[in-house]
Amino acid sequence: MTGARGARFPYGLVGLLGTWGLTRLVLLLFVFKVYVFPGPDVTSDVSVIYQGWYEVLRHGTFPLDDVTWQYPPAAALAILSPGLLPFLGYAQAFFVLAFLADFVVFGLLQYAGLRSGKTLRGCWVWVIGVPLLGPTVYARYDVMVTAVAVAALLAGTRHPRVMGALVGFGAMLKVWPVLLLVGAVRRRVWAAAAVTAAGIAVVFTVSMPGAVAFLTFQRDRGTEVESLGSLVFHVARQYGWDGQVLLNYGSVEFLGPYVDVVSTAALVLTGVAFGWLLLWRLRARQFLPHTLADAAFVAVLMFTTTSRVISPQYMVWLVGLAAVCLCFRGSRMTLPVGLVLGACLVTVLEFPVWFSHVVASDRLGITLLFVRNGLLVVATLLAALRLWRGTVSRPTPPLPSQAARTEETLASS
Numbered sequence: 001m002t003g004a005r006g007a008r009f010p011y012g013l014v015g016l017l018g019t020w021g022l023t024r025l026v027l028l029l030f031v032f033k034v035y036v037f038p039g040p041d042v043t044s045d046v047s048v049i050y051q052g053w054y055e056v057l058r059h060g061t062f063p064l065d066d067v068t069w070q071y072p073p074a075a076a077l078a079i080l081s082p083g084l085l086p087f088l089g090y091a092q093a094f095f096v097l098a099f100l101a102d103f104v105v106f107g108l109l110q111y112a113g114l115r116s117g118k119t120l121r122g123c124w125v126w127v128i129g130v131p132l133l134g135p136t137v138y139a140r141y142d143v144m145v146t147a148v149a150v151a152a153l154l155a156g157t158r159h160p161r162v163m164g165a166l167v168g169f170g171a172m173l174k175v176w177p178v179l180l181l182v183g184a185v186r187r188r189v190w191a192a193a194a195v196t197a198a199g200i201a202v203v204f205t206v207s208m209p210g211a212v213a214f215l216t217f218q219r220d221r222g223t224e225v226e227s228l229g230s231l232v233f234h235v236a237r238q239y240g241w242d243g244q245v246l247l248n249y250g251s252v253e254f255l256g257p258y259v260d261v262v263s264t265a266a267l268v269l270t271g272v273a274f275g276w277l278l279l280w281r282l283r284a285r286q287f288l289p290h291t292l293a294d295a296a297f298v299a300v301l302m303f304t305t306t307s308r309v310i311s312p313q314y315m316v317w318l319v320g321l322a323a324v325c326l327c328f329r330g331s332r333m334t335l336p337v338g339l340v341l342g343a344c345l346v347t348v349l350e351f352p353v354w355f356s357h358v359v360a361s362d363r364l365g366i367t368l369l370f371v372r373n374g375l376l377v378v379a380t381l382l383a384a385l386r387l388w389r390g391t392v393s394r395p396t397p398p399l400p401s402q403a404a405r406t407e408e409t410l411a412s413s
Helices: 002-031 044-057 075-084 090-113 121-132 134-139 142-156 160-174 176-183 187-207 214-219 230-239 259-283 291-306 314-325 334-353 355-360 363-393 400-412
Strands: 244-248 251-255
Touching: 002 090, 002 121, 002 134, 044 075, 044 090, 075 090, 075 142, 075 160, 090 121, 090 134, 090 142, 090 314, 121 134, 121 314, 121 334, 134 142, 134 334, 142 160, 142 176, 142 291, 142 314, 160 176, 160 187, 176 187, 176 259, 176 291, 230 259, 230 363, 251 259, 259 291, 259 363, 291 314, 291 334, 291 363, 314 334, 334 355, 334 363, 355 363
Parallel strands: none
Antiparallel strands: 244 251
């Protein structure tokens, strides 16, 4: 049997590496504009916005007068990182670093998938999911944040302090990785995360003016045209709603009557989602090795789906967490992960391919948003239900070998 596995094993790795390499080559050809991807140019955020921030940040201050700067202080490290490759132009260096972050995630998932009790399904989710989103993945720094989050979750079972430090660092890059703590049961994880985040915040606050300006800029955002709440105004425009669609706070948003009401409703929904997560945490009785990743996936799904903004790069977060879930054989998230991958395919169609139809609120644009956001809603509800049933309602006792591994892990940590 060992020989048979040994005969099959290399072919799986060759297929993974070959598919990853081919799809990533295509993405690089698009961001380097060897070929032009349909729709608006997704690389302009790097060559215009990021590079503009770079020029400010390298002089020791945050972009205090730019309301589009809506990120925690450690995001400066991602924006400044192309300076590590001075032999390339800023945009070209950024694309290369995004590619390398993608490769790091691929390597981590492959390594994890070959360990006992794991599977390469998760690696395949990453290999397939990223190209479904198109070149936007390499034209935003979210793939770098996702790499930190994936490393944190994979370290969580055996190395709680490492996970905590990575979560703290990730939260200072783009806030959302703090949600990875939802399923963490060891105090060391929370302590390491708090100490790391606080240390980074203090260093940036002392050394660079404007480290916390992002909090005000985020507060004043409206309803972005791709969000769940935006569907209200897409439909309302067909019946004479007299609002506008404008570039506002760095994204295309609805402005006009009742926008504040819908934005407030989105915040309330997010609050309800966090309330559910708190209730789950208080009621959960069974924490298996995959629960940490499953809970993180559910939490980020809830945050993304109820947010006032669902930018295409948010889907990169979900693909990364979905991949970690399916690294575990016992994960119950297979169907929600499939729905997220379907949402990724629709996402690249609504942005950038047919984004003009979304902005125009025509039939095609509204249909794409209903399908994409509908898939996210169903995935969120289904994932939450499966998490609850697996840990609260009728927990299934682990197999003896699985229980032994869990006890050994807890003892070693």
